[in-house]
Amino acid sequence: MAYTIDRTFSGASFDEIVERTRSALSDNGFGVLTEIDVSATMKKKIDKDVPPYLILGACNPNMAYQAIGIEPKIGAMLPCNVIVRKTGGDDVTVSAVDPVASMQAIENEKLHSVAGDVRSMLETVVKAI
Template identity: 60%
Template sequence: MSYTIDQVIKDVDFEDVDRRARQALTDHGFGVLTEIDVKATMKKKLDKDMQAYRILGACNPGMAWEAIGVEPRVGAMLPCNVILREVSEGIEVSAVDPLASMSAIDNDELKQVAGKVRDMLSEVVESI
């Protein structure tokens, strides 16, 4: 089972994909709670160079509320991360597959919520 929902976007620059990703998340009810510039962090902490790589921690409050309501400790697995990274073909967008990440939790109600979030994130990635 894959643990991410992926798409490679060609012939665009990194910041354009970032802008489009944020808009797609907003359009589907998500907000970006956290942002990690992995490239800058690796340079600062390890003096290592790498291609652009950014992690956006996205949250849909309604879905988070529903998930926490059926499994209170699920917050340890939130928010839903979306990564943007430079690859040879363009910019790859990958969103966590909530069904895969929640598979360790034995709760059928939570799996239903995760399925809804997976569908939403699939639409996000597809629309970028």
């Protein structure tokens, strides 16, 4: 089973796709709680060069509230990560976590329903970029 929802863009700049991703997240009820510049971190911590790679920790407060109410320890798996990365040539790929895949280890049908709703929302986000 795939664990991400992916879309690749050719000919657009990395920064443009980052902005389009932020906008699509916002337009679909997600806020960005965390941001990790993987490229800068790898350079700083281990002096390694990595092509542009950004992790956006996205959260839809209503869905997070539902999930925490159903499964209080689910916070260990939140927020929903969305990555934007340079994938070669002039390609930039956006990958959003598939909440259904990441929640498989949790035996709670109510949570699986919420995960399915969030997956649909993230699929909409990725299509809207």
